Each structure stands twice: as structure tokens, then as C-alpha cells.
Amino acid sequence: MQVVAGRLIVSCDISSPTNRLPVNLLVEYEGLHGLQLHNRAAAGLRAETADGQAVPLTLHFPDFDLSVPRRELGDEDLYEDFTKYHSIELGENALVGSIGAELLEPWKVTFDLAAGRLDLAPPGSAQAPPSGPVIDGDGSVTVPISLINDRAWLSVRFGDGSPGAMAIGTGLYDTLIDRVVAEQRGAPAGDIGALRVGNIDLCEYVALRPEDVVEVHPDGVAGVLGINALEHLKVEVDRVRRTARIERTAPAVPASIEADRAFFRARAAEETGPLIAFLNEFEGARLAPEAAKLLLDLTLDFGGDGDEIAAAVKWIFETTPEDLRTTRMLDLMVEMSDLGEDEVVLAAGALGVESGRDDRYPNAVHEVHGRLGRTLIERGERRDAWRHLLSAAFGLPEDGRINYDLGRFYELEGRNQRAFSRYVQAVIRPETGAEAIEALGRVQPLLEDGEALSVDTIERMIAGKVRNFGAASRFEPDLEHPAQRTVLCEYFTNAYLGDETAGAIGGALGNEGLISHFDPEYVVFLSHHLPSPQPDPLCTSLARARAELLGVGDPVVHVFDGGVRGPGAARWRQAEAVYQSCRELALARLTQPTDFRFEIGAEVLDGRLRGTVTVTGPELDDLVVQVVVAEKGVLFPGKSTVVVHRCVARAALTGDDLGLPFTPEGGVMDVDFDVSFDELAQRQEDFLEQLEAEGLGSATPISTQIDPRQARVVAFVFRRSSGAVLGAAQAEPSLPEELR
The missing domain is CATH 2.40.70.10 (Acid Proteases)
Known part of the structure; x- marks a missing residue:
């Protein structure tokens, strides 16, 4: 064992049946837990099965192993911050978890820190303890x-x-x-x-x-x-x-004891003077960093002036190791920005820039420049803000927040073309995507000869900056692969599932390949967003109803004609495998004849979508017809780093998420619809509020308004009992001249 920054650390290996990792763990003998782990470490070990069942783990020490039936979630922020500040002392492996009392209580435990040891031995036989x-x-x-x-x-x-x-x-x-x-x-x-x-x-x-x-x-x-x-x-x-x-x-060690007691006395006084005296007298003391932070807190509480605040920040700077000073100032800036303490942010930023070359994390100084720029913009000091933001962008050219703030600067300066280009770079990052979408909407109309803002416009501008996948060819039916029907491919997903390397990204890219391969004449696509792991603004009540009907539990999956399942969640490098697998499923469904035909007439006029779907087919028990408005492309950058979401199902035009009973007269049934785009957006926002009321989380209500130029009408017939789709079709509504 070793003591690092006042915490007891033990090094070991953790293994599961599929993997083994070297790690550092806290030892917390009073902790009421067994083994706590960071989620990333647990994911690497596959500590849970796909359905959430715990997988037993083993801790490997030099002389013995400990079995752990299940892991618990620990304080991830603590583990990450500790590793950041003490990476040298920890060595090559991160701090990822904690051993608690539940794991140690079956053993006779000996803490021998002077020898750097924690000894575990079988306990003695039960007997009456001594009375004293x-x-x-x-x-x-x-x-x-x-x-x-x-x-x-x-x-x-x-x-x-x-x-x-x-x-x-x-x-x-x-x-x-x-x-x-x-x-x-x-x-x-x-x-x-x-x-x-x-x-x-x-x-x-x-x-x-x-x-x-x-x-x-x-x-x-x-x-x-x-x-x-x-x-x-x-x-x-x-x-x-x-x-x-x-x-x-x-x-x-009397000197150490005296320094500690001096701090506790200074702290108990609850005044700045004793803390300053402590810092001056006990330079380099173990508790000096804590004293410096307390000094700043009290200075702010007592309404200290700018010089007093700067002096307190300087103490925090000087009591931090030299190779972590910029990192510490950055963390202080983040904390104080949230509290609205601009004077602290500026003082910390100036010191952080000063020590940037010596910091062990090279990007820290660029982030400090970015924070300074953001704060100065808000204070109206634009020229200084621009200088810091350019320095930040030089080091972190793809950072969403820095690009967004540069866009703000250029917009305030009236340099709309440059603002637009920076907002485009910010829109592809999940941390700034929502704000950048709104900013693009403000700036684009101010461009002299720019085309109307649309998903297509943005998509051209971000080409090469985001991942994409396209099929090498277009499908053409032949004797081997005849087209006897139009297949409905429903893709269930969520914008927050996974990250840029794995999760929804692999399924989305595979889905993109399918869309580029099959014309709507052969395969109609609908994407449904479900509120797992958290709601995104594209979640709809229609998606929930379809998932419940089809028994979709996994939030990322392809479903063909309401029954055949295809892969969804995957790494981005596995997109082609997802595409190939789903393509074969679609080809197989295309060979299945159908007795149903569709005729769709739709138009956009005066902010409304209206039209009629005529369905022709035999009257059978248990049949339902559904008509859906979908959007060809929707801009929303989520954690999965999918920026443009394809063929997003927006709402049921039948007025019922479960559709209408198929009741033809003479084999024909008409379904009329007439709805405003504002009403459709309101439905979306109401459902997001419902999800929040259910305790599932909140989603920013952006991208809820349908772009009429991207609207599509999809109709399909299915069996209510099984969800099996018997036929489908898609059509684009006609547009007025001003939208073409």
C-alpha cells in the first residue's frame, strides 16, 4: 500500500471472465460497500451482462485473490480528479474504485502503514473479548x-x-x-x-x-x-x-502536529487574518492548499475587494505543485464561473496563463484561455476576449465551446460570415450543439447571398468533420433479388447512447448506409428515438408506442416489417458489418409478396401538412393502418456524436400512436390528415415534458420544429396483435414555391 495525497491506495489486478485490468483502488475500511468501480472500468471488464445481471469479479494481489460477487458504482468525479492531480504518484494505472468494509470484514485485517502493508488473514476463533x-x-x-x-x-x-x-x-x-x-x-x-x-x-x-x-x-x-x-x-x-x-x-513528528493544529486554530477563528498568518508561517505545510482555498471562500463571503480576491487566488496558485498550477487554476475558474465570481475567474486565468508552459497537462492552458475569453465577452471586453479565444483555438481547434465563443465574438462584431463558420464547427460537438443550432438560425438570415438555412446546408459544411458511411451501390431488383413489396425498416435509437467510438454511432452509420443503398420504392425508413439512457429532443410518444408493440427493449436495434431484428449498437468501425447484416435482412423481406397498395397525396401550404392516404387491400381481422410524418434529416448533436439523424419519425398523422383499424369499403380505405407544423412541434414538446414528469430526465426542446422541406409521409399496414407489417409506402409532400 501507499499513501497518496492523504488517501490509502492499493494496487492490484481486477479480472472478469472476459478481461483483466491493472488498477489502483482506495481502501476505505469504514466504507459501507464492497467493491466500488468507475463505470468505464466496469465496462472494460464487462462487469454486467447485456440484461444488467452482475458478473463476479476477482481482485488479484501478490499472494492471494479476493472474489467479489458484484461491483457497485463509486464516486467517478473523485476517481477522475484524483488521477488527474496525482498521476505521477499513481504510476501508469488510474484510480478507478474503492474497497470497503463489506469486502474486508470477513478477514483479520492488519494496517501496517510504516511497512507499506495491508495484511489479511483468517480471523481467530470466536471468544469473549477482554473486558478492558x-x-x-x-x-x-x-x-x-x-x-x-x-x-x-x-x-x-x-x-x-x-x-x-x-x-x-x-x-x-x-x-x-x-x-x-x-x-x-x-x-x-x-x-x-x-x-x-x-x-x-x-x-x-x-x-x-x-x-x-x-x-x-x-x-x-x-x-x-x-x-x-x-x-x-x-x-x-x-x-x-x-x-x-x-x-x-x-x-x-512534532513539527507536523504543530502545523496541523495551527491550521485547525486558524480555521476555527473563521477570519481571514489567522489564515494568512498560518500560510506565512507554515509555508509548504500539508494543509496549506486547504487553508488557501478557505481564505478565498471567506474573502468572498466577507465581500473582499479585487486586490484581496487576487491575493487569495495567488495563495491557491502558490500552494499547488508547479506542474499542476495551470490545471488547478482551470478547475478554480470552472467552479467560480458557475458561482458567477468573475473576479476570481480573471485572477485565476491570468495566473494559469503565466504557468501554462510548465503544466503536466498541455491542453490546460488552452482551456484557461478559452475560459478567459468567455468571461471577457460576457463583461463586454471583446478585444481581450478575442485574443484569448484565438489562443485557445490554436491549441484546441475542434473544441466546441471555444468555436462557439469565437462565433459569439464575431456575431457581436457584425462579422456574420465568420460567425457562421465558427457556429458550424460548434454545432457538431455535443457540448455546444444545441446553442449553435440556435445561433446559426440567428446569423444565417444576415448573410448577404446565403441560401436558406437547412439540414442540407449544414451537412455540406460539416462534411469531412463528422463520421459518415455510404453504400458503394444502389439496389436494383433482379431475378435473384426481386422486389415484391416495399419493406419498412424501423431503427430504434437514442442520441445519448454511447460515445463517438461505440454505441448508437455504429448503428446510425449502418442505417445511413442502408438509406443510401435502397430507394424508398423498395425500403421505407423510420427512426424512433427512445428515452434511454436519457431523453433526447427527438423522443416521441409514437416511438414509445411502437417499441412497446414490437417488444423493443434494446434502445438501438433495426426492425424489418415489424418482426425481423437486425443489429444496432456497435462501434463506428463496425458500421459496415451492421449495414451488411441489415441489408441481407431487407433483401429477404423484399421477396415476400404483399396484397396491399398505397396512394399518398400530400401538400404543405400555409404552415400546414394536409393530404390523403388511400390504402387498397383485403379486409382482414386485427389490421391497423398508420400514417406518420417523418423528417428526412434532423440536426441534433448528442453524446453519440451522430449529428444528422435520418428519417426521424415525428408524429402519427392518424391522431393515434397505435393507428386506426383498417376498415375498407370495397377493399379501399382513405385516411385524411390536416395538421399545422406548430401543432406537431407542440406535441413533441408536451411529450418531452411528460418524460421529465415521469422522472426519466429532461431534454432541451430544440429541433422540435419540423422543416417542411424535409417532411415525408409514411404509411403502413400492420397486425395489432404481432406488429407484423404487411405493406408500406412513402411520399414527399408538394411544396409552395417559396420553399422549393
Whole structure:
């Protein structure tokens, strides 16, 4: 084991039946969990099956293995930030999880930090614990422990002889004393004099840190033993025998204790002066970074002026390792931007730029420039903002936020052509796509000779900047592959599933290839967006109804004619495999004759979509006809990095997501529709509100308005009982002159 930045870290391998990874894990003996893991590490191990069942894991140590029936989700932000700031100390492997009490409690555990060891051994046989401390000849002491709320507690005594209980923990570096207990003893800074475990006074080795300890114990909670005490004491815990053996292993360090106590006294004063005095007197102290951050917080709370704020930020800068100062300033800028503290952002940014060349993360200085530029734009200081944003774009040319902010600058300057080009670069990034779509709509009408803004316009401009996939040829029926019907291909997806390498991206690219291969005369395509893992603005009640009818549980899948399933989720490199597999399924369906024919007449006029679908076919039981308005291309950049979504089903024109019973007269049935595009957009937004009310999450209501130039009318007949589609067709509505 090693102590890194006040946390206890153990290195090991984790394996599943399919993979093995070297990792670093926290050891948190007081943590009420078994094994917590970052989701990315769990994904690499395939720690869950496709249907969510836990896969057993194994922790491999040099001398033994530990079996873990299931993993739990840990604090991912903590693991990522810790790895970022302490990557050198951690070595090649990231911190990805935590070992807690549930995994360690079956063992006799010995914490021997002086030797860098954590020893696990079979527990002793059950027996009555000693009634009090037993001092051995070597000076060690064996004391009874109690097990309350799955934590192991030492019996302790204060200097006046009164009893208390201290939990054994390794999750924090400092040994804690309950804040209320400290205040009751007249020591709000934690310097209570003495706190003994048997014949060992903990206050000889550590300065007790006052904190709120939200625990209960019949003897009264004194606090929690921390890593700093274990650096001086070897502690062997046997939960079966209810004993702990404690042995001194390293001498106290008075200078360290005094520095810690000085900080706790300065903190207890709740004034800036004592903190500044501490920072000046104890330069390089372990708690100096915390003191500097507290100084800034108090300065802001007390309404400090610009010079006082800059001085406090400078302390944070100077108490950070030199190769992490720009990174630290960037994190401070992000935190303070969210709080609206512009003065802090600007002060931190100036210092971050100053140390950018020395930072271990080269991109940090570019992100600092970007944050400075954004803040200066909001303050109306455009020329300085432009300078910083250009520096940021030089280092991070594809960053969505930087390009968006440059677009804002150019738009404010009236340089609309340059603003438009920057917004186009921002629209393909999920972090800025929604804002960039709105910005493009503002700027495009101001261009002198630009064509009307449309998905087609944007698609041409982002060509080469996003992934795409097209078939090498167009389908033409022949004797081997006759076309006896028009096939309906429904693609279920979600814009937030996966990322730019795997997930919805592979299915979307494969679907794009199918659309480029089959004319609508042979295959009609509909994409349905489902609210999993979270709603996106293209989710519809129609998609939910179709998924329930067809029994679609996987949010990314192709379904042909309501029954035959094709692959969906995949890596982007697997797009061709998805395309080939689905192409074969479509070809097989094309050979199946149908008795149904469709005639679709539709027009766009005065902001409305109106028309009639005539369906001809035999009257059979259980048949339903559905008419859908779809959109050829919809712009929405989600986490999956699919930017243009194809053939998106928008709403049922029959007024019912389940369609209308097929009741022909003389073998013919007409379905009329007449609806405004504003009404269709409102339906979409109402459904998004419904999803949020159901607790599924919220989606920004953008891209909800249908572009009439992209509208398509799709009709199909299916069996209500099985969802099997018996025939389908698609048509483009006629457009008025001004939209052509």
C-alpha cells in the first residue's frame, strides 16, 4: 500500500471472465460497500451482462485473490480528479474504485502503514473479548472493539477519564474528533489534550481535526481514526474475536502536529487574518492548499475587494505543485464561473496563463484561455476576449465551446460570415450543439447571398468533420433479388447512447448506409428515438408506442416489417458489418409478396401538412393502418456524436400512436390528415415534458420544429396483435414555391 495525497491506495489486478485490468483502488475500511468501480472500468471488464445481471469479479494481489460477487458504482468525479492531480504518484494505472468494509470484514485485517502493508488473514476463533485494555510486554495493547452499523469501534478515554468510541477508518487522512464534542470540551480547534486507546495517547501522534461525525454509538462518538494515526500505529482488527491489537511503529513528528493544529486554530477563528498568518508561517505545510482555498471562500463571503480576491487566488496558485498550477487554476475558474465570481475567474486565468508552459497537462492552458475569453465577452471586453479565444483555438481547434465563443465574438462584431463558420464547427460537438443550432438560425438570415438555412446546408459544411458511411451501390431488383413489396425498416435509437467510438454511432452509420443503398420504392425508413439512457429532443410518444408493440427493449436495434431484428449498437468501425447484416435482412423481406397498395397525396401550404392516404387491400381481422410524418434529416448533436439523424419519425398523422383499424369499403380505405407544423412541434414538446414528469430526465426542446422541406409521409399496414407489417409506402409532400 501507499499513501497518496492523504488517501490509502492499493494496487492490484481486477479480472472478469472476459478481461483483466491493472488498477489502483482506495481502501476505505469504514466504507459501507464492497467493491466500488468507475463505470468505464466496469465496462472494460464487462462487469454486467447485456440484461444488467452482475458478473463476479476477482481482485488479484501478490499472494492471494479476493472474489467479489458484484461491483457497485463509486464516486467517478473523485476517481477522475484524483488521477488527474496525482498521476505521477499513481504510476501508469488510474484510480478507478474503492474497497470497503463489506469486502474486508470477513478477514483479520492488519494496517501496517510504516511497512507499506495491508495484511489479511483468517480471523481467530470466536471468544469473549477482554473486558478492558490488555498491555503486552512489548508495549502493545489489545483492546475490545464493538461492531455498530457495520463499523469497528475502539473504546477510548478522554483526558478526564470519560469514555467514548472511535471508528476505525482509512477513508480520510486526518483523525477526526466530533465537532460538538470538541466544542463541549472548550476546544473548537480540536486540541482537547488527550485521547487514549489503552495506554496510547492519540494526541501524541496527531492533531485531532474537528468535523461533524454523523454516527451513533452507545458510548458516545468521539471521532474516527484516520490514516495519519495509522502511519504511527500498527493496528490489527479481528472482528470475530472483537479485539484490536495496537503497536507503536513510528515516532511522532512534532513539527507536523504543530502545523496541523495551527491550521485547525486558524480555521476555527473563521477570519481571514489567522489564515494568512498560518500560510506565512507554515509555508509548504500539508494543509496549506486547504487553508488557501478557505481564505478565498471567506474573502468572498466577507465581500473582499479585487486586490484581496487576487491575493487569495495567488495563495491557491502558490500552494499547488508547479506542474499542476495551470490545471488547478482551470478547475478554480470552472467552479467560480458557475458561482458567477468573475473576479476570481480573471485572477485565476491570468495566473494559469503565466504557468501554462510548465503544466503536466498541455491542453490546460488552452482551456484557461478559452475560459478567459468567455468571461471577457460576457463583461463586454471583446478585444481581450478575442485574443484569448484565438489562443485557445490554436491549441484546441475542434473544441466546441471555444468555436462557439469565437462565433459569439464575431456575431457581436457584425462579422456574420465568420460567425457562421465558427457556429458550424460548434454545432457538431455535443457540448455546444444545441446553442449553435440556435445561433446559426440567428446569423444565417444576415448573410448577404446565403441560401436558406437547412439540414442540407449544414451537412455540406460539416462534411469531412463528422463520421459518415455510404453504400458503394444502389439496389436494383433482379431475378435473384426481386422486389415484391416495399419493406419498412424501423431503427430504434437514442442520441445519448454511447460515445463517438461505440454505441448508437455504429448503428446510425449502418442505417445511413442502408438509406443510401435502397430507394424508398423498395425500403421505407423510420427512426424512433427512445428515452434511454436519457431523453433526447427527438423522443416521441409514437416511438414509445411502437417499441412497446414490437417488444423493443434494446434502445438501438433495426426492425424489418415489424418482426425481423437486425443489429444496432456497435462501434463506428463496425458500421459496415451492421449495414451488411441489415441489408441481407431487407433483401429477404423484399421477396415476400404483399396484397396491399398505397396512394399518398400530400401538400404543405400555409404552415400546414394536409393530404390523403388511400390504402387498397383485403379486409382482414386485427389490421391497423398508420400514417406518420417523418423528417428526412434532423440536426441534433448528442453524446453519440451522430449529428444528422435520418428519417426521424415525428408524429402519427392518424391522431393515434397505435393507428386506426383498417376498415375498407370495397377493399379501399382513405385516411385524411390536416395538421399545422406548430401543432406537431407542440406535441413533441408536451411529450418531452411528460418524460421529465415521469422522472426519466429532461431534454432541451430544440429541433422540435419540423422543416417542411424535409417532411415525408409514411404509411403502413400492420397486425395489432404481432406488429407484423404487411405493406408500406412513402411520399414527399408538394411544396409552395417559396420553399422549393
